[in-house]
Amino acid sequence: MEAINLKKLASLLQLSISTVSKALRDSHEISADTKKRVMDLARELNYEPNPYAGSLRKFKSKTIAVVLPDIINNFFIFAIKGIQEAAYLKGYHVLIYITNENPEYEKEVVRQFANGRVDGLIISLTSPFDKTEHISALEDKGLPIVFFDRVSQNFEHTLITTNNYESAYKGTTLLIKQGCKRIAHCQVSDKISIGIDRLNGYKKALQDMGIELDPEWILSSNKDIDYDTDLIERALTRKNGPDALFTSVETHALIAYDICRKHKIDIPKKIKLLSFSNLPTAHLMQPSLSTITQPAYEMGRAAAEQLILALEKPARFKPERIQMDSILYERESTR
Amino acid sequence: MEAINLKKLASLLQLSISTVSKALRDSHEISADTKKRVMDLARELNYEPNPYAGSLRKFKSKTIAVVLPDIINNFFIFAIKGIQEAAYLKGYHVLIYITNENPEYEKEVVRQFANGRVDGLIISLTSPFDKTEHISALEDKGLPIVFFDRVSQNFEHTLITTNNYESAYKGTTLLIKQGCKRIAHCQVSDKISIGIDRLNGYKKALQDMGIELDPEWILSSNKDIDYDTDLIERALTRKNGPDALFTSVETHALIAYDICRKHKIDIPKKIKLLSFSNLPTAHLMQPSLSTITQPAYEMGRAAAEQLILALEKPARFKPERIQMDSILYERESTR
DNA sequence: GTGAAAGCGCTAACAC
DNA sequence: GTGTTAGCGCTTTCAC
Numbered sequence: 001m002e003a004i005n006l007k008k009l010a011s012l013l014q015l016s017i018s019t020v021s022k023a024l025r026d027s028h029e030i031s032a033d034t035k036k037r038v039m040d041l042a043r044e045l046n047y048e049p050n051p052y053a054g055s056l057r058k059f060k061s062k063t064i065a066v067v068l069p070d071i072i073n074n075f076f077i078f079a080i081k082g083i084q085e086a087a088y089l090k091g092y093h094v095l096i097y098i099t100n101e102n103p104e105y106e107k108e109v110v111r112q113f114a115n116g117r118v119d120g121l122i123i124s125l126t127s128p129f130d131k132t133e134h135i136s137a138l139e140d141k142g143l144p145i146v147f148f149d150r151v152s153q154n155f156e157h158t159l160i161t162t163n164n165y166e167s168a169y170k171g172t173t174l175l176i177k178q179g180c181k182r183i184a185h186c187q188v189s190d191k192i193s194i195g196i197d198r199l200n201g202y203k204k205a206l207q208d209m210g211i212e213l214d215p216e217w218i219l220s221s222n223k224d225i226d227y228d229t230d231l232i233e234r235a236l237t238r239k240n241g242p243d244a245l246f247t248s249v250e251t252h253a254l255i256a257y258d259i260c261r262k263h264k265i266d267i268p269k270k271i272k273l274l275s276f277s278n279l280p281t282a283h284l285m286q287p288s289l290s291t292i293t294q295p296a297y298e299m300g301r302a303a304a305e306q307l308i309l310a311l312e313k314p315a316r317f318k319p320e321r322i323q324m325d326s327i328l329y330e331r332e333s334t335r
Numbered sequence: 336m337e338a339i340n341l342k343k344l345a346s347l348l349q350l351s352i353s354t355v356s357k358a359l360r361d362s363h364e365i366s367a368d369t370k371k372r373v374m375d376l377a378r379e380l381n382y383e384p385n386p387y388a389g390s391l392r393k394f395k396s397k398t399i400a401v402v403l404p405d406i407i408n409n410f411f412i413f414a415i416k417g418i419q420e421a422a423y424l425k426g427y428h429v430l431i432y433i434t435n436e437n438p439e440y441e442k443e444v445v446r447q448f449a450n451g452r453v454d455g456l457i458i459s460l461t462s463p464f465d466k467t468e469h470i471s472a473l474e475d476k477g478l479p480i481v482f483f484d485r486v487s488q489n490f491e492h493t494l495i496t497t498n499n500y501e502s503a504y505k506g507t508t509l510l511i512k513q514g515c516k517r518i519a520h521c522q523v524s525d526k527i528s529i530g531i532d533r534l535n536g537y538k539k540a541l542q543d544m545g546i547e548l549d550p551e552w553i554l555s556s557n558k559d560i561d562y563d564t565d566l567i568e569r570a571l572t573r574k575n576g577p578d579a580l581f582t583s584v585e586t587h588a589l590i591a592y593d594i595c596r597k598h599k600i601d602i603p604k605k606i607k608l609l610s611f612s613n614l615p616t617a618h619l620m621q622p623s624l625s626t627i628t629q630p631a632y633e634m635g636r637a638a639a640e641q642l643i644l645a646l647e648k649p650a651r652f653k654p655e656r657i658q659m660d661s662i663l664y665e666r667e668s669t670r
Numbered sequence: 671g672t673g674a675a676a677g678c679g680c681t682a683a684c685a686c
Numbered sequence: 687g688t689g690t691t692a693g694c695g696c697t698t699t700c701a702c
Contacts, residue, residue: 003450003476005679016689031687046472048450052387053679056694071416081406084433096431098419115338115383137381141338257619279616284592286621340695351673356697366671388695391678
């Protein structure tokens with residue numbers, strides 16, 4: 001990799017390195033004539049400054065890290081898109097890390113950000129919301145952090161969330177109105193913000209509608225696909241099983257579809273299905289899937305915008321809690 | 336961001352910077368005792384070396400760039416997963432760029448890699464396969480490049496592809512065997528490797544089966560969603576329209592579904608549908624979608640592995656063309 | 671076994 | 687308007 005650098009430019013132009021540097025950044029100290037010479041040669045030789053040399057000097061990398069639990073749920077895909085676009089507009093580079101729902105990996109990854117690799121972090125938590133020392137360690141070093149979707153409740157951070165409680169309440173109410181009495185809820189995890197908020201919305205709706213909560217109907221996912229499949233399969237095939245399943249994550253809804261096919265359980269006749277999901281094919285499924293859809297792209301975008309604001313105007317910035325609304329799409333699976 | 340660095344460690348330990356540096360890298364020059372003192376303090380203070388200082392010295396960033404046309408087709412999602420995992424295993428960081436099918440953006444992005452930001456590049460081309468000067472410029476600077484899926488034909492590079500020609504041939508043959516005579520093919524672009532290979536497979540199958548090729552049945556996508564929708568809609572609603580549509584990209588198949596719903600065109604009775612796709616919901620759709628599915632994860636993994644091999648064992652490495660097989664899943668949409 | 675010093679490519683304070 | 691120099695954090699060569 002024989003890169004072209006300031007030194008080379010300077011020697012070719014018979015100028016000093018600093019003159020070239022200033023010329024390239026259009027400094028008013030430099031004569032128009034010299035600027036032109038420098039710029040022309042730089043363009044001709046395709047000069048690109050070494051970003052790491054600059055980072056070292058300026059303590060800025062113009063890079064942000066995005067740490068996600070997975071990339072299978074479409075929610076995260078659209079979020080990445082939003083982050084990516086906002087970052088691009090501001091000239092930031094995006095490092096991506098996927099934890100595969102492994103908290104240990106999250107810790108390992110996050111630890112590396114302690115020394116300048118990135119200017120800031122956008123994260124949707126894999127770790128339990130109360131086990132976030134690895135994040136506070138970064139925080140203590142002054143690294144700006146934005147949480148989205150699966151947030152921590154420990155700090156005074158920027159949080160991008162949706163109205164999970166209300167959405168779950170609304171979704172559960174819909175199921176009850178459709179005549180369901182035995183509504184199971186599959187929780188993504190009881191250690192994760194969205195898992196708790198959504199469960200609470202579900203519980204409150206049952207309570208308000210005078211339906212007794214049977215703890216057996218709360219399925220607590222393990223985030224391991226085999227475990228989850230087994231969990232949902234046992235619930236759906238049980239004698240006197242649920243007449244509705246409300247899943248908190250897209251992947252669980254798909255697992256439920258497969259199980260219903262396997263056991264010839266009719267959706268929605270035997271069981272109604274509702275899920276938080278950003279599936280682009282929800283309306284094309286057999287039957288079409290009723291979803292609570294989060295504004296994933298907008299959340300990603302907002303996360304990146306807030307982070308960059310924190311980076312570029314630290315004075316004008318203060319941590320915000322931005323909450324956006326999800327949309328309930330009623331389709332065949334809840335008819 | 337008050338980071339902890341070698342200097343600070345050294346002063347705390349009353350040692351020189353170089354001793355600390357060596358101790359941390361377990362040099363045999365350093366006494367076991369000193370090593371232990373250094374390591375202990377480093378751990379205690381959560382010392383992480385500044386990656387950019389190291390990059391500057393060693394001309395290595397342990398970072399690779401991944402440039403993709405889009406992130407909506409599930410193919411790319413799974414590819415990212417494969418890349419990410421392989422990179423992680425080898426301690427590499429992954430920068431992600433999405434061009435949104437915009438060749439200008441691809442050029443802009445790629446140009447920045449000319450000076451050390453990344454050690455290598457994995458790319459699925461947005462630009463026409465014959466307009467890749469921006470890539471050769473990097474190549475000339477000695478940056479290792481791996482193409483996957485949408486590859487260039489210009490250079491002697493590592494190429495990770497699938498058997499597009501054979502798959503398209505097989506898919507088209509299936510449609511013919513199902514009784515279709517007027518088979519339309521929606522090409523992703525006539526300037527992109529996969530577009531051409533797949534079209535050729537389609538053509539050859541028609542020819543071998545004695546079906547005359549009507550150029551009208553070749554739909555050439557623009558990668559603009561409105562344009563493409565219009566294109567497909569016009570084709571499907573035309574008098575004496577096609578009795579089969581074979582799309583080269585997942586998104587086009589979904590567009591076709593929507594159009595068929597809108598115009599009440601029965602799939603597969605009125606028109607059979609087949610698509611290259613990695614949709615996890617293909618088997619759950621109404622009707623289930625027949626797909627040619629690429630080993631996306633494995634391709635991503637292979638791409639990253641090949642790139643890292645090129646980076647770490649340049650001597651043992653030579654450019655390879657790795658071709659993997661897609662699988663044809665016959666489902667209701669072609670019955 | 672430990673330390674001093676040079677230098678990676680760049681910026682910025684300070685000469686001239 | 688241009689050049690000299692120090693230094694960002696680290697590794698590495700060379701003294702001692």
